[in-house]
Amino acid sequence: MQTLPYGSWPSPVDAALVAAHDGKPEYVGFVGDEAWWTEPRPAEGGRRTLVRRRADGGEESVLPAPWNVRSRVIEYGGLPWAGTVLDGRPLVVFAHFADQRLYRYEPDAGEPRPLTPLSATGGGLRFADPQIRPEHGEVWCVLEEFTGDGPGDVRRVLAAVPLDGSAAEDRGAVRELTDERHRFVTGPRLSPDGRRAAWIAWDHPRMPWDGTELLVADVRPDGTLGAPRTVAGGPEESVPQAEWAADGSLLHVSDRTGWWNLYRDGAPVCPREEEFGGPLWKLGQRWFAPLDSGLVAVVHGRGPAALGVLDPETGELVDAVGPWSEFEPTLAVHGERVLAVGAGPRTAHEVVELNTRTGHARTVGSAHRDPVDPAYYPEPRSRTFTGPGGREIHAHLYPPRHPGCAAPDGELPPYVIRAHGGPTSRAPLVLDLEIAYFTSRGIGVVEVDYGGSTGYGRAYRDRLREQWGVVDVEDCAAVARALAEEGTADRARIAVRGGSAGGWTAAASLAGTDVYACGTILYPVLDLIGWASGGTHDFESRYLDTLIGPLEKVPARYAERSPARRADRVTAPFLLLQGLDDVICPPAQCTRFLARLRGRGVPHAYLAFAGEGHGFRRADTVIRALEAELSLYAQVFGFDAPDVPRLELTT
DSSP: OEEOOTTOOOOSOOHHHHHHTOSOOEEEEEETTEEEEEEEEGGGTTEEEEEEEOTTSOEEESSOTTOOBOOOTTTTOBOOEEEEEETTEEEEEEEBTTTOOEEEEOTTSSSOEEOSOOOOSTTOEEEEEEEEETTTTEEEEEEEEEOSSSTTOEEEEEEEEETTSTTSSOGGGSEEOSOSSSSEEOOOEEOTTSSEEEEEEEOTTOOTTTOOEEEEEEBOTTSOBOOOEEEEEBTTBOOOOEEEOTTSOEEEEEOTTSSOEEEETTEESSOOSSBSOOOOOSBTOOSEEEOTTSOEEEEEBSSSOEEEEEOTTTOOEEEOOSSOOEEOSOOEEETTEEEEEEEETTEEEEEEEEETTTOOEEEEESOOOOSSOGGGSOOOEEEEEEOGGGOEEEEEEEOOOOTTEEOOTTOOOOEEEEEOSSSSOOOOOSOOHHHHHHHTTTOEEEEEEOTTOSSSOHHHHGGGTTTTTTHHHHHHHHHHHHHHHTTSSOTTSEEEEEETHHHHHHHHHHHHOSOOSEEEEESOOOOHHHHHTTOSOSTTTTTHHHHTOOTTTOHHHHHHHOGGGSGGGOOSOEEEEEETTOSSSOTHHHHHHHHHHTTSOOOEEEEEETTOBSBOOSHHHHHHHHHHHHHHHHHHHTOOOTTSOOOOOBO
16 A cells, blocks of 8 residues: 555546546437447547447447437437338438438448438528338428527427438428427427327526426328417426327326426326436436336436336336446337436446346446446545535535555545536436546545536525526535535645536636635636627527526626626636537637636636537547646646646646
8 A cells, every 4th residue: 555645646547548438328219129329439539329239239330430420409419319110120310410410321221311401501400309200201300490690590390301311402391390489399209199299398588497388289190280289387397208108198297396206197196206307408308218018117316316117007116226326318118128328336327228027127238347446436425515504415425545545644635526517407426437537546526416406306406596606606615615624625625627507617616715726617608798698509598597687687697797707806726628619608708708817827727629519529638638637736736647748827
């Protein structure tokens, strides 16, 4: 056992290893009897491929580079593919990221063929959440169409795309199923008899976790939709998902009681103070899936999200057994089989199959394999801290851990307070090599589910209403102070770190508190006025109405809270990381923030990456960003990091 200062422990978890394992499987589905899903390829420009598990258990990437199965609808995208078996062969329809066209692909019949046309207007034509209707020769999906060059020049409708390719060069051949009365829609779900369609819609200034409407319309014999009627939801009721059961009943999730619970034809199925749904950040997310037997596969929990099977007749709920304590909002069912994506504190995200008859769950894809000795992984634990006014703050603590190193007697470890993005989201308690990169070197990490996070009911989520930049900052600071006071962390060596909305919290924390010795800010929101005045994409363009308040009513609040307007209050060193292709948090905000900081003598570094958008996907970017972050902590916290390039800080 070596005795070395915290932060300087040698670790086999290097940045290249983290980059190679960045991302997770997503968007599972069945094509006939086969399990399919999307999977990241960081070493191939960060693209996402489509993976197929054959009947013999073999696993293969279906689409080679440069095909990238990813939609840009509402910028965050959504379900980008659908599959079926036609004439005994797999047929897949997918959205290709580069041009956003839908493509038809039959793996044994040549290259993918386009189904939709290109448009030179604004962001073009985009598609998501497809449902193949082979009996009608169509794909029903969400169509997002830009009508101008501005981020708000856009319309969204349900549409039917011909499977024969007749719309590949003809926009007029894409049949619109609805008008554009609603700003946002999810893809339609068809009843078992094909006579009714259900979908979810909402409008500015609401976000989908504020309030949505569940709409149902009759499907006429000619394939058009009748007048839609609202059957659930409203301005203060969030319905994030709806599906038809095999018996023709309509299942949906609603938070009308303060918790996202499951309902069948309007009646509660399993009322509990826990979540059976979540924030609809991507179209086509699924927290439940009805089986032909009448049972329902559900992702549910209070905080951590388990995979279970619910009997809606009795309310009995049985969870899958295995190393997975967190499941993603993606489910597919086929016969007695349920397909999901799960992870745990010592298991990265895997594709999991649950047999509802036997109760047996097993890994069927993206199987976790330890790239290093698990002794280098942190041993996390969930904690509940006390914030201002006695409010509870949920967090996950990852102490330093190394099988061969210990710190000198009396030395307390440095810690990084991590604020998740969203902010309407939460941090899952799962194996994350990026966290292990720091903990295996002797740097503790704590992920804070600050007020406004999901997983703990609507009241907890609503704490951030008009309080963004206040409650999130206070909660992170309260956790940092508590760790210092109890002797877990070194009070003089605590950093704050976050990306996107977490980047906002990190920047606001540096501008508004004296808790942190330094900070890492990734693709952040920095200028509220600019962001609310056409400076972001359409989906979140009115998000600040609830997070801050309407701009026309509280303009001073926007100026007071914006880190870009308070840069003169930042005194701690920081690292700012930004993708130059980011349309959600554009790099212009960073430019304004740094301009206000110029000449104030604050050590900092700004790294901007061409070809990266909102969130880093390329292996070389992940490596550079991670090594720069470690170098910042080494310089500020006073330890050696000889295995990474020194980050040049300027003033």
